Amino acid sequence: KILIVDFGSQYTQLIARTVRECQVYAEIVPCNRSFDIDSSVKGIILSGSPFSVNDPGSPHPPVQAWARQRPVLGICYGAQLIAQLWGGTVARSQHREYGRAMLQVTAQDPLWQGMSPASQVWMSHADTIVQLPEGFESIATTEQIPVAAFRAQQGPHPLYGLQFHPEVIHSVEGKTVIWNFLFQICGCQGLWTPESFIEETVQRIQHQVGEDEVIMALSGGVDSTVAAVLIHRAIGHRLHGIFVNHGLLRLHEFEQVMEAYRAMGLDVKGVDASEIFYRQLKGITDPEEKRKRIGKTFIDVFQHEAKAFPQAHFLGQGTIYPDVIESVSVNGPSVTIKSHHNVGGLPEKMHLQLVEPLRMLFKDEVRRVGETLGVHPDILHRHPFPGPGLAIRILGEVTPEKVALLQQADAIFIEQLREKGLYDEVWQAGAILLPVQSVGVMGDERTYEYVVALRAVTSRDGMTADWARLPDSFLAEVSNAIINRVKGINRVVYDISSKPPATIEWE
Ligand code: XMP
Numbered sequence: 001k002i003l004i005v006d007f008g009s010q011y012t013q014l015i016a017r018t019v020r021e022c023q024v025y026a027e028i029v030p031c032n033r034s035f036d037i038d039s040s041v042k043g044i045i046l047s048g049s050p051f052s053v054n055d056p057g058s059p060h061p062p063v064q065a066w067a068r069q070r071p072v073l074g075i076c077y078g079a080q081l082i083a084q085l086w087g088g089t090v091a092r093s094q095h096r097e098y099g100r101a102m103l104q105v106t107a108q109d110p111l112w113q114g115m116s117p118a119s120q121v122w123m124s125h126a127d128t129i130v131q132l133p134e135g136f137e138s139i140a141t142t143e144q145i146p147v148a149a150f151r152a153q154q155g156p157h158p159l160y161g162l163q164f165h166p167e168v169i170h171s172v173e174g175k176t177v178i179w180n181f182l183f184q185i186c187g188c189q190g191l192w193t194p195e196s197f198i199e200e201t202v203q204r205i206q207h208q209v210g211e212d213e214v215i216m217a218l219s220g221g222v223d224s225t226v227a228a229v230l231i232h233r234a235i236g237h238r239l240h241g242i243f244v245n246h247g248l249l250r251l252h253e254f255e256q257v258m259e260a261y262r263a264m265g266l267d268v269k270g271v272d273a274s275e276i277f278y279r280q281l282k283g284i285t286d287p288e289e290k291r292k293r294i295g296k297t298f299i300d301v302f303q304h305e306a307k308a309f310p311q312a313h314f315l316g317q318g319t320i321y322p323d324v325i326e327s328v329s330v331n332g333p334s335v336t337i338k339s340h341h342n343v344g345g346l347p348e349k350m351h352l353q354l355v356e357p358l359r360m361l362f363k364d365e366v367r368r369v370g371e372t373l374g375v376h377p378d379i380l381h382r383h384p385f386p387g388p389g390l391a392i393r394i395l396g397e398v399t400p401e402k403v404a405l406l407q408q409a410d411a412i413f414i415e416q417l418r419e420k421g422l423y424d425e426v427w428q429a430g431a432i433l434l435p436v437q438s439v440g441v442m443g444d445e446r447t448y449e450y451v452v453a454l455r456a457v458t459s460r461d462g463m464t465a466d467w468a469r470l471p472d473s474f475l476a477e478v479s480n481a482i483i484n485r486v487k488g489i490n491r492v493v494y495d496i497s498s499k500p501p502a503t504i505e506w507e
Pocket of ligand 1: 278384385386463
């Protein structure tokens, strides 16, 4: 595997993904934490950073010690850090470089194998290496800077630095550079495939759980489903799934998902707890309070159901890598924008040990593993859906009547997206019930009914998003269908805000 030392760059996860796309396993470690370099580690990549290496307090971990043991590749801040630690000079540059630049390769090197002599790369730096340490050699330039890449052989292993970002898509041959580092320089083998992951993980789960049993809350989402299928493959019917219907799911979702689980041979108990949740939400309008109550009620219901399996000492969870990676915080602890509830707090409360087979995977890898496991494409390619469900898409108080209204509007929107082949074009879509009524006219009658907002976004990971440019004619059809078919809604609007500054959900 490759270790990626994170200095807080927004691109760190992209480095890990690129390495894994080369079928080499990669793990991210925070720069302020010590780690073992055992025999499985073949090389180390240092990420970029919002810091300057000259900032007082900027991270300076013991890169020299790492470089004595493995090949090291520094990217941007990582490269500047190497240059500085080995005695070179890094300074604020005359020419800040942001965006595209032309990389000119100036020396032959295994790192450049298969590369064009000139290729477009992506730059994002204010500092630059003005003087390389003794024994270091520049191996590429751009029009603006003489050291766009360097190499050095100081000890048993080579050291490399790149001023550009090979991990971003605008660096056209960036993946080739990373590929070369992995295979030409570190001697990686490229054995990381969904099949190998499944085999290894199944064994690990069997070893961890032994003869014991596992309980798990399922939601119909990609992550929990794929995790359950893996655990099921490892321990069969000693996995007990519980799917709680909080009454805030989409139209017919509970029945459809239960049917899908049955078809997959999973042993899942469906629990309709809608009434309990509605009671807890009565009169509550504050979004955070809704989330808190739903989270707490969920734990209560799950705990109650879990009593049926006293022999289970493990809790399965669909945690994925982005939930796990500790981000290196630059501006102190980040503020809570929305507290995503789900099942936080469960394991401590119930004294259960966690089984999290997807802990080291990115979302696209979860999908590939799911595909290999034969999980139905409809489940694998479902849009994300928030844990608190429609409660955070009904602004103001949640009532069963409003849920029914929103479910119908939402179902029409999603059904039309599917029919027109647009479902996979957007990252997430749904309808939001606004707490206002407006005047309309139907036939000769005056109406005074609710407004629904449609939201559809494109995104890579939900961290940032843009509103989807759905065709006018499509929106017109959806609007017509909703207003004609859903009694109680007489107006439809389309949300054209991006994230940031808006968020995907309205609450
Ligand atoms: P926002 O609204 O923060 O949403 O832009 C980003 C993504 O997170 C989902 N989301 C949630 N998921 N519990 C969840 O499990 C929550 O409380 C929650 N709030 C938002 C949202 O649907 C989107 O995919």
